[in-house]
Amino acid sequence: MLALRMGRAAALASFVAATAALPAVASPTLIVDARTGEVVSSEEATRPWYPASTVKMMTAYVALKAVRDGRIGWETVLPVSRLAAAQKPSKLGLRPGSEITLENAMRVMLVKSANDLAVVVAEGVGGSMPNFVNMMNSEARRLGMHESYFTTANGLHQPGQKTSARDLAILARALYNEFPEHRDLWSTGAVQVGRRIMKNTNGLIGRYPGAEGMKTGFVCASGFNLVGLASRGGRTLIAVVLGAGSGAERSIKTAQLLDQGFASWSSTGQTLESLPPSGYDSAPDVRNEICRGGRGVLLADDVDSDGPLTISEAQRSSDSFNPLMEGIRGAGPQGRAVGSVASRTASGRITLGPRADFIPVQIALGPTSGSATAPLAANAGGSKPTTAIARAKPEKPATAIAARGKPAAPVEAPAEATAYATSAPAAPVAASAGGGIAALFGAISPTPPSAPLSLQQEEPQTPGGAAAIRPKTKPQVAAVEPEPKKKVQARKPEGKKVAAKPKAATPAAEKPEAKSE
Structure with missing residues (x-):
């Protein structure tokens, strides 16, 4: 018996040693010209990867298209559903029944990476989560994002959700070139809601000269992702880093990629469309490398100090770094590569300087002066069975918009769609109702008003809105x-x-x- 146990222990030790010896998964990287689509350099750019919160770029793209088509407006009021309020952090933390305009929701979503507001935008534009996800995947196919498949609007981890560095660069180019008037959405340094000031999760903004935003993402399975956009000398480049080991590492690595791109006018002769497939069908799960115990790294996507970002030379030369980065360093002064923003200290640490101060953009909750005449949100009725619309015609996003304001007869939602169904909140609280902004965030528990303060009551011209809200109160009067x-x-x-x-x-x-x- 003792010999058997010793044999099993030896076999286990051999297995652990063999597993530890396996090389870490290569970190995909990509540099591309935002205007021409020419690839400056790439490594594993078409390998499937978990997107995390970079998914919010597609959420913003679908919403911006809806604004351009006149199906929704910047000042359209979006209600916060129970589903939205129940999302995991990072989030703004609005209570069910509170309201926010599309513009304010999208700005906070992209700056703070708020998961709850991504769902608010999705339901407001598509009517329901399933319908909006169908819209996202339809746009991904149209744009030629071959490795991408979306299952959420905010990027919270689900095994079937995936993208690639190439696909994210395609999406970044589409946002940058199709919506030049809205570029401030992803380049805002900070936002302020009440007394809360939230800085952009993108560590390049305020640190890298010419940085114009885009989006970060983090879950344990993906590592730290960043799509960075910057302009210098008449050129605009997009750099994508996936699977970095920390927030500091992804920011410094993206800065170095941008430095490399701006230092060279040459390209690989390839475009995003011509990059060959990787041969992989699924995304690797790197949680053991990123979130294993004792790592000592701050595992959050929305936390960034104002001071310098620093990584050690050991981190930089590890398997998580791309060999492509070795050509970036030069013999410039103070260990700084020629044209580089990041510097290397005598002790071998690589540093990206402190962050500039931001004047935060003020974000108001609730309706604005233009909300009364803005188009209605697709889920304005609150209790409309939008899941039935999504199941009936998943490839035609317009169906959810056409149905707004006219809720169908109540039906029982399919079991698999019930988790996504948007329902009327039990105790809506407007910004002016007992508690103000604190009540919207759930910081206090004010006494709910005697009657719900709904979008339909503020805008009585909404067709069918009252019928969706009053089924319980009307019978009591009749009785x-x-x-x-x-x-x-x-x-x-x-x-x-x-x-x-x-x-x-x-x-x-x-x-x-x-x-x-």
């Missing part, structure tokens, strides 16, 4: 109507009125149960 009538009719001859009374009262009492089902 108590017969009692007052008895007193009035008692003064008149009883022969006619008493006999007629039960006929009117019986259907009024039975009606509510039929509607509530």
